[in-house]
Amino acid sequence: MSELYEKLQVTPDQFLHLxxxxxxxxxxxxxxxxxxxxxxxxxxxxxxxxxxxxxLYRITSAFLWEEGWGEKCWGPTAPRSVPRDxxxxxxxxx
Numbered sequence: 543m544s545e546l547y548e549k550l551q552v553t554p555d556q557f558l559h560l561x562x563x564x565x566x567x568x569x570x571x572x573x574x575x576x577x578x579x580x581x582x583x584x585x586x587x588x589x590x591x592x593x594x595x596x597x598l599y600r601i602t603s604a605f606l607w608e609e610g611w612g613e614k615c616w617g618p619t620a621p622r623s624v625p626r627d628x629x630x631x632x633x634x635x636x
Contacts, residue, residue, distance in 0.1 A: 552615050553623040560615055567605050576601050 547557055568576045579598045606612035614620060616630040 547623060550615075551622070551624055551626045553621050556615050556621060556623075560611060563609070563611060564605060567609060568601070 544554075547554055550557065552560065568580055570576060575597070579594050579601060612630045616626065616628075618629045620630070
């Protein structure tokens, strides 16, 4: 697990909060479309897998930008476990 913290460059406490928030976000019963894109690893060779990847990217992006988890975990004022290579961007990508 410590290798995962190091790769993400977050503290163990941040990781636990991030993991819990992501689980709640993905499994929100008011948004069944989020649940539909998780667990699609067995469909990698199917033509629809690119669509699933795009949907997962969009959902992840919304979680990081709109829910503020990118800023909370990697923003300039976020706690750091190690010196970071980069900080969360100042502007949302187009």
